[in-house]
Amino acid sequence: MANNLQVNQAINLTDQLISCLNDAEKHLSSARNWGFLDVLGGGLIVDLIKHSKLNNAKVSMSNVNNLLQELQRVLGGISMPGDYSMQVNGVLTFADFFFDSGIVDVYMTAKIMNSLTEVRKLRDKCFELKNKLSAIM
Numbered sequence: 001m002a003n004n005l006q007v008n009q010a011i012n013l014t015d016q017l018i019s020c021l022n023d024a025e026k027h028l029s030s031a032r033n034w035g036f037l038d039v040l041g042g043g044l045i046v047d048l049i050k051h052s053k054l055n056n057a058k059v060s061m062s063n064v065n066n067l068l069q070e071l072q073r074v075l076g077g078i079s080m081p082g083d084y085s086m087q088v089n090g091v092l093t094f095a096d097f098f099f100d101s102g103i104v105d106v107y108m109t110a111k112i113m114n115s116l117t118e119v120r121k122l123r124d125k126c127f128e129l130k131n132k133l134s135a136i137m
Contacts, residue, residue, distance in 0.1 A: 014130040021123040024060035028116040035109035
């Protein structure tokens with residue numbers, strides 16, 4: 001059974017996770033919106049803005065992964081989801097700029113939307129965990 005210090009640390013980490021996930025959601029939502037514009041023929045400027053938003057989301061998700069590892073360490077035996085990396089890799093980014101076709105734009109927007117869904121699911125799990133931890137206190 002976790003002691004009060006561990007529970008408090010876990011609640012604090014969960015709050016930090018939720019904050020990082022909120023940041024990631026904000027950046028992904030913005031990237032998704034720019035992606036929709038790109039599908040309609042946005043061009044280079046739209047691609048640059050969209051990928052800037054994606055890079056910001058990647059930073060947030062890197063922080064999420066670090067916090068998840070720390071939370072697993074604090075909680076010991078509780079299993080947390082694994083690596084939450086963005087579903088947009090370098091090859092897809094290259095294709096988005098180089099080919100800049102409707103097919104690539106639609107595929108890229110779909111990947112962004114998948115990442116957004118995963119971020120929201122993880123945030124919901126963090127809220128559930130926080131509620132369970134708070135009940136222990």
